[in-house]
Amino acid sequence: MGKIVIATVKGDIHDIGKNLVFMMMEGAGFDVVDLGINNPVENYIGTLETEKPDILGVSALLTTTMPHMRIVIDRLVELQMRDNYGVLVGGAPLNEEFR
Ligand code: B12
Known part of the structure; x- marks a missing residue:
């Protein structure tokens, strides 16, 4: 189905919801790379x-x-990488509104 990299942002250790999403995507046929929690840009x-x-x-x-989500997106734009990925x-x- 495709490949997804998924991660919780810097300063945040919540991962139950992320893990559910990751398991469902894996079950639906995606390759999933999970970076875990507390990830800087x-x-x-x-x-x-x-x-x-x-x-x-x-x-x-x-x-x-x-x-920190904004920081990640801004860096992608800055590096001209934003159009290479769908971002969830x-x-x-x-x-x-935030999205
Ligand atoms: C469990 C929990 C914890 C656990 C986390 C364990 C873990 N391994 O994740 C522990 C005890 C560690 C914890 C710690 C803290 N927590 Co906490 N925690 C919660 C709690 C009760 C539930 C979160 C949860 O797992 N929900 C269940 C999952 C299934 O739902 P979910 O995460 O929303 O995920 C769903 C969607 O959001 C979505 N989703 C999530 N991620 C992604 C990613 C993508 C790509 C996509 C598409 C979808 C998606 O899909 C999921 C499935 O539907 C919430 C309260 C709440 N009702 O939300 C507070 C809450 C988030 N915590 C809170 C706080 C304040 C903290 C602490 C700061 C407390 C403290 N003073 O130490 C620390 C934070 C430490 C840190 N640096 O991160 C507050 C945040 C308030 C705020 N305004 O920001 C909340 C809201 C509680 C409250 N009412 O005060 N917490």
Whole structure:
């Protein structure tokens, strides 16, 4: 089905929801690379370069760590990598407006 890299952002150790998403995607036939919790932007960029996935999945459960999603997206834009991936964001405090 494709490949997804999924990770919880820097400063955030919540991973139950991310793991459920990862298991469901694996069950649906995706190759999943899970970076776990507390990932600074460098982890995302380095893994995208080595794994070359179709999708990047980013998880945050805290209002204080949600802004790190913006940092990840901004870095992708800066490196002209943003158009290479679909990006999924998730986590209980997110809404459509934030997305
Ligand atoms: C379990 C939990 C913990 C566990 C986490 C264990 C773990 N391994 O994940 C522990 C005890 C460690 C914890 C710690 C903390 N927590 Co906590 N925690 C929760 C709790 C009760 C449930 C979260 C959860 O797992 N839900 C179940 C899963 C299945 O749902 P989910 O995560 O939302 O995931 C679903 C979707 O969001 C989505 N999704 C999630 N990620 C992704 C990613 C992608 C790509 C996609 C597509 C979808 C997706 O799909 C999932 C399936 O539907 C919530 C309260 C709540 N009701 O949400 C508080 C909560 C998130 N925690 C909170 C807080 C404050 C903390 C602490 C700061 C507490 C403290 N003072 O130490 C620390 C944070 C430490 C840190 N640096 O991260 C607050 C956040 C408040 C805020 N405004 O930000 C909450 C809301 C509780 C509260 N009401 O105060 N926590």
